Amino acid sequence: MKKLFIVALVVVGMTSFAQERKARPERAKMEQMTPEQRNQLHLKKMTLELELNASQQKEMSKVIAEQTNKREARMADWKANKDSAKKQGTADERFAKKSQMLDDQIVMKERMKKILSADQYKKWDDMKGKNHHRMNQRMAHHNGRKAAKMGDKK
Numbered sequence: 001m002k003k004l005f006i007v008a009l010v011v012v013g014m015t016s017f018a019q020e021r022k023a024r025p026e027r028a029k030m031e032q033m034t035p036e037q038r039n040q041l042h043l044k045k046m047t048l049e050l051e052l053n054a055s056q057q058k059e060m061s062k063v064i065a066e067q068t069n070k071r072e073a074r075m076a077d078w079k080a081n082k083d084s085a086k087k088q089g090t091a092d093e094r095f096a097k098k099s100q101m102l103d104d105q106i107v108m109k110e111r112m113k114k115i116l117s118a119d120q121y122k123k124w125d126d127m128k129g130k131n132h133h134r135m136n137q138r139m140a141h142h143n144g145r146k147a148a149k150m151g152d153k154k
Contacts, residue, residue, distance in 0.1 A: 035068050035072065038068070039061070039064045039065055039068055042064050043057060043060055043061050043064055046060055046064075046124075047060075049123065049124075049127060050116065050120045050123055050124055051120070052116075052120070056115055056116065056120075059115045060115060063108075063111060063112075063115070067108075070104070112124060
């Protein structure tokens, strides 16, 4: 009986490792696009969701391009510093980064209020909240999987 239980345990363990991870095709496609193409798609999606007029599209195009440039600069900085010995940085560095991020969000909200009508702004804020919620769920799921893997290694 013990041998049967051990064999069943080994089979279950091997099949769980044998399952291949599904690649995210959307992400792979997005990485193949140029930043300009991603910006255009983002603008078109916002135009459909918020019913932007031509002048609003022009302004939003500038905003999206600026956001993309800032995001790429942050990613390049993160990649350059991720291998350094002090991954988290000092408390002052973390505070400065968080403070800068919040300042950028405040500026973005003010710009959006100037570009969009009141109804469009409300829709945009709701969309942003839903996207933020989805991102938090994905991160929690990802962190849960990481914790499970770390528990397996111990």
